[in-house]
Amino acid sequence: MSGQVHIIGMGVISALGETVSANLDALLAERTGIGPIARLDTRHRGYLPAAEVRSENEALAARALPADPRSWTRTALLALIAAREAIAEAGLAPRGQRTGLISATTVGGMDSAELIYPRFFDDDAPDEVLRFLGTHDPGDHSERVARELGIEGCVTTISTACSSSANAIMLGARLIRAGRLDVAVVGGADALSRFTVNGFNSLMILDDRPCTPFDRDRRGLNLGEAAAYLVIASDAYVEAHGVPTLARVSGYANTNDAFHATASSPEGEGAFLAMQGALRRADLAPTAIDHINVHGTGTLNNDASEGRALVRLFGGSPPPFSSTKAFTGHTLGAAGAVEAVFATLAIRQGVMFANLRFTTPLEEAPTLVPVLHTREEQRIRHVLSSSFGFGGNNTSLVISAP
Amino acid sequence: MKGPVHIIGASCISPQDTFDRDGIASVKGYDGHPLHAIAPDLRRYIDPVRGRRMARVSRFGMATALNALERAGVRDPGGIIVGTGLGCMESTERFLDTMIANAEMMVNPTAFIQSTHNAVAGQIALALGSRACNFTYLHKGLSFPSALFDAFVQVRDEGNERVLAGGVDIITDDHFAIQRRSGLLKEEGVGNLGVLEHGGPGAVCGEGAAFFVLDGRPGQGTDVRLVEVDIHYAPDLPDAAAHVRSILQRHMLEPDAIDLVVVGPNGDAMDDPAYGPVMELFPTATVTAFKPLCGEFYTANAFGTWYAWSSLVQGRVHPEVLLRGEAQRPFRRALFYDRFRGCDHSVVIMER
Numbered sequence: 019m020s021g022q023v024h025i026i027g028m029g030v031i032s033a034l035g036e037t038v039s040a041n042l043d044a045l046l047a048e049r050t051g052i053g054p055i056a057r058l059d060t061r062h063r064g065y066l067p068a069a070e071v072r073s074e075n076e077a078l079a080a081r082a083l084p085a086d087p088r089s090w091t092r093t094a095l096l097a098l099i100a101a102r103e104a105i106a107e108a109g110l111a112p113r114g115q116r117t118g119l120i121s122a123t124t125v126g127g128m129d130s131a132e133l134i135y136p137r138f139f140d141d142d143a144p145d146e147v148l149r150f151l152g153t154h155d156p157g158d159h160s161e162r163v164a165r166e167l168g169i170e171g172c173v174t175t176i177s178t179a180c181s182s183s184a185n186a187i188m189l190g191a192r193l194i195r196a197g198r199l200d201v202a203v204v205g206g207a208d209a210l211s212r213f214t215v216n217g218f219n220s221l222m223i224l225d226d227r228p229c230t231p232f233d234r235d236r237r238g239l240n241l242g243e244a245a246a247y248l249v250i251a252s253d254a255y256v257e258a259h260g261v262p263t264l265a266r267v268s269g270y271a272n273t274n275d276a277f278h279a280t281a282s283s284p285e286g287e288g289a290f291l292a293m294q295g296a297l298r299r300a301d302l303a304p305t306a307i308d309h310i311n312v313h314g315t316g317t318l319n320n321d322a323s324e325g326r327a328l329v330r331l332f333g334g335s336p337p338p339f340s341s342t343k344a345f346t347g348h349t350l351g352a353a354g355a356v357e358a359v360f361a362t363l364a365i366r367q368g369v370m371f372a373n374l375r376f377t378t379p380l381e382e383a384p385t386l387v388p389v390l391h392t393r394e395e396q397r398i399r400h401v402l403s404s405s406f407g408f409g410g411n412n413t414s415l416v417i418s419a420p
Numbered sequence: 421m422k423g424p425v426h427i428i429g430a431s432c433i434s435p436q437d438t439f440d441r442d443g444i445a446s447v448k449g450y451d452g453h454p455l456h457a458i459a460p461d462l463r464r465y466i467d468p469v470r471g472r473r474m475a476r477v478s479r480f481g482m483a484t485a486l487n488a489l490e491r492a493g494v495r496d497p498g499g500i501i502v503g504t505g506l507g508c509m510e511s512t513e514r515f516l517d518t519m520i521a522n523a524e525m526m527v528n529p530t531a532f533i534q535s536t537h538n539a540v541a542g543q544i545a546l547a548l549g550s551r552a553c554n555f556t557y558l559h560k561g562l563s564f565p566s567a568l569f570d571a572f573v574q575v576r577d578e579g580n581e582r583v584l585a586g587g588v589d590i591i592t593d594d595h596f597a598i599q600r601r602s603g604l605l606k607e608e609g610v611g612n613l614g615v616l617e618h619g620g621p622g623a624v625c626g627e628g629a630a631f632f633v634l635d636g637r638p639g640q641g642t643d644v645r646l647v648e649v650d651i652h653y654a655p656d657l658p659d660a661a662a663h664v665r666s667i668l669q670r671h672m673l674e675p676d677a678i679d680l681v682v683v684g685p686n687g688d689a690m691d692d693p694a695y696g697p698v699m700e701l702f703p704t705a706t707v708t709a710f711k712p713l714c715g716e717f718y719t720a721n722a723f724g725t726w727y728a729w730s731s732l733v734q735g736r737v738h739p740e741v742l743l744r745g746e747a748q749r750p751f752r753r754a755l756f757y758d759r760f761r762g763c764d765h766s767v768v769i770m771e772r
Contacts, residue, residue, distance in 0.1 A: 061524040119653075124537070126558075135516050139597055151602050155506060155718075156537065157559035161763070165655055173653035174566040175559035177507070177537035185555060189570065196577035213512075216519050217532035274500070274545040274554040279533050291551060408533070409542025411554055 023191040023267040024256045025417070026201075027108025027249035029100040030359045032346045033069035033242055036081075037103060042363055045371045046392055050345050052228045052240050060212045062219065067228055069242030069347030070210055071096065084166050089149040091127035092209035094159035096245035096352075101163050101203055108201075108249035109261060115200040118172035119164045120190050121247075122182030122206030124351040126156035129209040159207055172199060177351065179407030180313075181272070182206050183246065184354025184415055188270040190250050200255045205247030205355035214241060214350065221280065229316035231341035232325065232388050234378040239315040242347025246355035248362075262420075265362040268400070269302065269416030271295025280408050281319050286327030288412040289313075293331050293404060296414035302400060307337045307416075309370050309396070311357045311403040312388075314341025315348050320406065325383035337402075340373035340389040354405035354413065361401040361417040368396045425575045425646040427632050427770065428582075428639025429492025431484045432726040433457050434628035434714045435612070440487055442641075443734040447713065447741075449613040453606070453624035454591045455715040473530075474543070475508045481540035481588035482547060484629040489548075489584060492633035493640060496552075499574055499583040500544050503557045503567035505718020506589055507537035513594050540588060561760020563587060564722040565651045568632065568768065572649040575634045586631030587722030596625060604716075606687065612712050613740050615687035623686035626715015630722035632729070642733045647671055647753075647769040655763045661697040664757060667767050673753075678769075680737070680751040681707045682728040684758035686716040691762055698757050699744065705755075706745035708737040721758040725768050728754040732772050 031037070033051025034044035044051065051069040055062065058070065071078075078095040079087035082102065090098075101119075110117070131154035134147040152158065160175045172193065176185045183206025190204035208214075218224050218241060225238035250267060251259075273295060275288025282289065297304060313324055328336050342360050349356055364370060373388030380386060404414045432438040435455035436448055462471055462479055465486040471479055481502065489497060506512075511534035519527050533539070538556035545554050553574075557566035564587025571585035599605050606615070606622040615624050633639075634646060650667050657663060668675065681702050685692040699707050708731070714723040731737045736748040756768040 132516060132519075135520070136594075138601060139594075148601070151598055155558065155560060157505075157562070160559060161653060161655075164653055170654040171652050173559070174557055174562055174651060176555065177558045178541075178554070178556050179536050179538055189555075192573065192578070196573055198573065198577075212519065212524065213516065216524050216527050217515065217529070217535070220527045220529040220532055272553040272555065273551050274542070276545045276549050276551055279536075279539065279542060279546070288551065407538070408536045409538040409554070409556075410545060411538060411542065 021195060021253045023194050024251045024263040025248050025265045025267060025362055026251050026261045026263060027104040028359045028362060029103025030246040030356055031071055031096050031100050032244035032356055033071055034345055045345060048372050048374060048392060050228060050374055052347050058210050060215055062215055066224055066226055067240050068210060069240060071243050091130040091153050093123060093127055093129060093207050094162045096209060097121060097159045097163050097207035098166055100245035101167060101247045104203060104247040104249050105167060110201060110249055112167060112169045117169050118190060118193060118199045118202035119160060119169045120174055120186040120202060120204045121160040122176045122186040122351045123156045123159060123208050124177060124179055124182055125208060125211055125214055127153040127158050128211040128213045132211055132213050178411040179409055180350055180353055181405040181407040181411045181413040182351040184405035184413040185272060187248060187267060187355060187358055187415060188272060188413060191267040191270055194250060194252045201251040203247050203249055206351045207245035208243060208349060208351040210241060210243040223317045225316060228375060229344055230375045231314035231316040231344050231373060232321050232380060232386060233376050234380055236316045236321060238317050240347040242349040244346060244349035244352040244356050246352055246359050248358060265365050265420060266418045267415060268418040269296040269300025271299055272413045275410030275412055277410055282323035282406060284323060286323035288410055289324050289327035289406055290330050292412035292414040293402060296416050300416040304332050307400050307402045308398045309364055309401045310337055310339035311361050311401060312339050312341050313404045313406045314343055322380060322382040325380045325386050329383050334385040338370050338389045340371055342371055344374035357403045358415060358417060361403045364401055365398050365419050368398060369394050370396055422576055423636045425572055425634050426638045427644045427646055427729055428635045429488045429633035430726055430729050431488035431491060432630040432723060433460060433480050433484050434723050435626055436713050443730040444738060447738050449611060451611045452609045453715060454596055455612055455624060455626040457628045475511050475534045477508055477588055477590045478540050478543050480590060480629045482543055485544045485584055485586055485631045488631035488633050494582045494633055497550060497582050497584040498580045499553045499571060500541050500550060501555045501567040501571045501585040502541040503563035503587040503719055504589055505558060505560055505563045507558060508535050508539050509592050509595050511535040513592060560718055561764030562651045562766060564719040565766035569649040569651050571634050572646055575636055581635055583634045584631060585634060586629060587719030588629035589627055589717045589719045591625055591627045599625060612715060615712050616685055616709060618687055619689050621688055621690055623688050623716035626717050626720060628714050628723050630726040644729055644732050645771050647771055650767040652765040653763060654765060657765060660694060661701045664698050664701060664767060675702050676704055678702050678753050678755045679705050680731055680754040681705045682710055682724055682754060682756045684711055684724060685709050686711040694759060706737060706749055707743040709741045709743055712741050721766055724758055725756055728756045728770060732770060
């Protein structure tokens, strides 16, 4: 168990744009993807904001070009577009080496399932209903993407709520370090669905304005949809193929808060242990971290708990941090991978992205003031990126310069 | 840093009498399906008040996990890894029903919280106060094998200890109807034990849970070591025998080193013949099926892996599922192979 885990390709589609460069442009320009719900057919349209990918499914299918596009869920289409961008950058030809695909999602094909449920029980259910039978489960999008990309072998799907795709990156990194894979496509996808909008709304943790992460007056999160993938590879692969390393996955840890089914413990024990564990795995002291992409959902509970954990680990003045969820919304199963792409961009471009709409520090951690505006010409070696989820599931990653 | 991996505890809830046992005393036949898992007395593991609020999948998963840990003498697992094909489908259906019926008003958060796919693993952590790494896999027929693979890598390659890994799925009316509609199941009156000879498409449907505790050191009971866990997605695998042979070669094992083969035919006459070449690879081994005992479901291979472990421990398989060779034999090394719907291939090798 040794060696580096190289990031050699990445792809992302989010409300900020449908390519990595479009996302970067929006981040640099401080242009949020959060706005009134325009696409999802929900009663909450007009009341709740969200961060939707603009393209309709037909346009996504025309771009992703899967075989049999009519049976693809939106989650699977988003996944295929981001995964294709990532493997194109990596120049990956899956055959001939041990290639894995580890994807993550929270609700899988729910975007389609909720439209056909419960009509598929009808005896005369039409074909446009029946062709989505069996696309609901989380593994569906992974297998479809694997088939399109020609990846066979270690293909699996992780679903651990909001930390899902951070865990997919972690598993891929572990399997490369353990010598079980040469290269892997890792990340996640989640389309916005009425199921999640209503679920989070019933928990009363959605803000009816654009969210304000880490602000004292925050009122909750906004949901988003996205897909993001990294191609990660072993030392031997990078050497043999002569591909440039964009950044490295140098640290990772997953811990459980063991506190409550949905809430984080007030002192942020799980968050603290995840961040600490990721630093240990990377063999870095807290002072070595140049920038943090916090989980920062904008809920009362998360930001207070995460804020306390940050102060515990880094002291009263941690490295400059921001929550990019003020741009993308909370993209759930995709969030960890979206933010790993942003961490890689931060290192590559020497930028720190803004924590939009912040005005007043947290009561629980009054010294914590995030990055207020895009900072350019920064020297960034190590970024800590955190994703915390329901079920007490906490994951932190360290992304490092090559 | 490649160490041995021992199975130091195992537990199973299934349509057979398996809970808190090393094996099945006498096989149960059913006149129809779905085959429902036999619910054990859960009060030993779950507070009845809390239990009533928990989804059935959580109760089964939790009881099996806690029983496996108890049998292993472990209170503080180094990892909690769950595989489930559908997670809390019953809560998902309940939430969808009220959301649609109430036109997105007055929806109840409880069903939403319980529908989160990692709820079972989270609840196990909560019950144990465990801060250990906590993963949940949902990938069709690779859900449980992915969980076991993760735990295996943790113990073998990464030096972790006492890692809990298991699989759990329950059948709901809706999911049963979806499978019927998709042509995946036989008529409801078809029983379990004759399913492999029944002919025609489809399987009989089942449910259940099986959990294992893996550690670098042997446990109290019969020592069974996990030699390999392999997950392999391939929409078209023309030569499954070559795939299995390549996994044996990783461990410098010849086919005759395997004396027990546990395979996953489920009665689907279109799919089952594909197991033939793998069975032929092991002409001297005892070959047994397991899905007639538990039915087909996403994590039936967790039961199958438990059955392989149980057969090694007990030195016998049941005549009701024996496909070839002697039922009673002091088995030394078992190979498990499942090809869920022809594309999710899992191989587990274990030895005494």
